[in-house]
Amino acid sequence: MTKLIRSIKGTYDILPENSGKWQQLESTIRKIAGQFAYEEIRTPIFEKTDLFSRSVGTETDIISKEMYSWADRDGSSLTLRPELTASVVRAFIQHNLGGKAPLQRLFYMGPLFRRERPQRGRQRQFHQFGVEAFGSAHPEQDGEIISLAFSLLKALGLSDLSLNLNSIGSPECRKNYRNALQDFLRPFLSELSETSQKRFETNPLRILDTKAAHEIEIIQNAPNITAFLTEEDQSHFEAVQSFLNALNIPFILDSKMVRGIDYYTRTTFEITSTSLGAQDALLGGGRYDNLVEDLGGKPTPAIGFAAGMERILLAMGTMDESTPINTTDIYMVNLDLTGLSVAIKLTQSLRQAGFDVQFETLRRSMKAQMREANRSGAKYAFILGETEIQEKTVVIKNLNSGEQETKSIANIDEIIKNLTI
RNA sequence: GUGGGCGUAGCUCAGUUGGUUAGAGCACCUGGUUGUGGCCCAGGAGGCCGUGGGUUCAAUCCCCAUCGCUCACCCCA
Structure with missing residues (x-):
């Protein structure tokens, strides 16, 4: 027996009954991005591995254990993109977009790949929508980006959202903070978990993100990064907050929020949904100057965010809901095989006039064809049987009222004019 | 990578304390209407009961393994 080939673990098919809501999500994204004057950029699905390790950070989970990488024929290491900011930055540099205009507002959407164990809200191939603004270091740019994120989620009808906000400052103050944090943690080192002990050296800030109860206890009294911000960082952070207040966007200051990517500076933020399970982050981003x-x-200077499209659909509660998108106006019922070319030609004329026409190709019984016409949601059934073909006519049945009339096919222009969809 | 739960029809699920032809609802097909949909009625098709092995006179059911799905840890969108 031949072994059935299934889709790869962590990947899935979007079937016709589900593609409609993806199209709706995509069009809402394009609309909101357009309102904020962001333009679409599309970059390749795979890149040189170095691009990701140099930007995301070699100690991060994404780089150290989640990438789909392979050696190309010339020996160079290539990788299916695990995130998109790196690719967009690469394109920005490669095409000198900064030289074309002082400010570049870009958005993207598409599939990403990370080799994690799948669970609710997490797939190995998943989709993100994101935006990036290059050129402005000013806090109003941060405000615009976060406002865009909120406008989108609101336009999609989402509530139960929580915006967490933090500033991790410039590299200099982070260095000072790192030292202070290590000084604080050193006495507790033996009490920490194995991974946290490793992170003590590689990336102590990540320890703040721990979920272990006894570590959370310890972290409670750890120094706060906010106290280490420079005056400029601090005023930038305060300005961002004042813009959010002006926009009535509620937020929670979370000085322990550490994001799993190394390139962030100053503002970082995350929007979570309480209607999701363990994977509750809808969207995350920050500044990367x-x-x-x-x-x-x-x-x-630049700032952006990325949003998980699967998670948004989950939070909308429509992930498993079937939303058909077919829009049949007319169902062409063919009963006479000698008249098929007449039927095909009539169908073409109707389509050229702008109607969505479904043409029967199964040669089913009339009953079956009429049932199909009804099911398709068509407003009209066009019936071409033996009599009609001989007399060069067509029966036009209104499926809502049940009324029908016979028209001469020669009067196709008049037929089209009288159809009301 | 680690742990829990679950695999019976296209879908949602019954079921057998191990016993002859494994069921329901929805969906599908045909007929009731020699050329007319929805509603109704009648009938039909569709299952290696995830896969392999073991125990047994007998396994969809019990045991083992394996694969798949799923949720959670880790981490992130």
Whole structure:
């Protein structure tokens, strides 16, 4: 017996009954992004592995254990993109977009790949929508980005949202904070978990993110990064908050929020939904003022976020809901095989006139064809039987009223004019 | 990578304390109407009971393994 080939673990098919809500989500995204003057950028699905390790950070989970990488024929290491900011920054630098205009507002959407164990809200191939603004270091840019995020989620009808906000400052103050944190944690080192002990050296800030109860206890009294911000960082952070207040966007200050990607500076934020399970982050992002320079571009401040499209659909509660998108106006019922070419030609004329026409190709019984016409949601059934073909006519039946009349096919223009959909 | 739960029809699920042809609802097909949909009625098709092995006179059911799905840990969108 031949072994059935299934889709790869953590990947899934979007079937016709579900593609409608994806299209709706995509069009809402395009609409909101357009309102904020963001333009779409599309980058390749795979890149040089170095791009991700240099931007996201080699110690992060994404890079250290979640990438789909392979050696190309020339030996260079390539990777299916595990996130999109790196690719967008690469394109920004490669095409010198910063030289074309001082401010670039970009959005993207598409599939990403991370080799994690699948669970609710987490797939190995999943989709993100994101925005990036290059060029402005000012807090109003942060406000705009967060406002865009909120407008989108609101436009999608989502509630039960929580915006967490933090500033992790510039690299200098983070360095000072890192030292202070290590000094604080050192006496507790033996009490920490194995991973936390490892992170004590590699990335102590990540320990703040722990879920272990006894570690949370310890962290309670840890120094606060807010106290280490420079005056400029602090005033930037306060300005961002004042813009959010002006927009009536509620937020929670969370000085322990550490995001799992290394390139962030100053503002970081995350929006979670209480209607999801363990994977509750709908969207996360922040400022990355040094990344463009780190990847070889001219120093360019930037900020952006990425949103998980599957999670948004889950939070909307429509993930498993079937939303058909077919829009049949006319169902062409064919009963006479000698008249098929007449039926095909009539169908083409109707389509050219702008109608959505479904054409029977199964040669089923009339009853079956009429049932199909009814099921399709068509307003009209066009019936072409032996008599009609001989007399060059067509029976037009209104499926709502049940009324029908016979028309000469020669008067196709008049037929089209009298159809009301 | 680690742990829990679950695999019976296209879908949602019954079921057998191990016993002959494994069921229901929805969906599908045909007929009731020699060329007319929805509603109704009658009938039909569709299952290696996830896969492999073991115990047994007998396994969809019990045991083991395996694969798959799922939820959670970790981490993130």
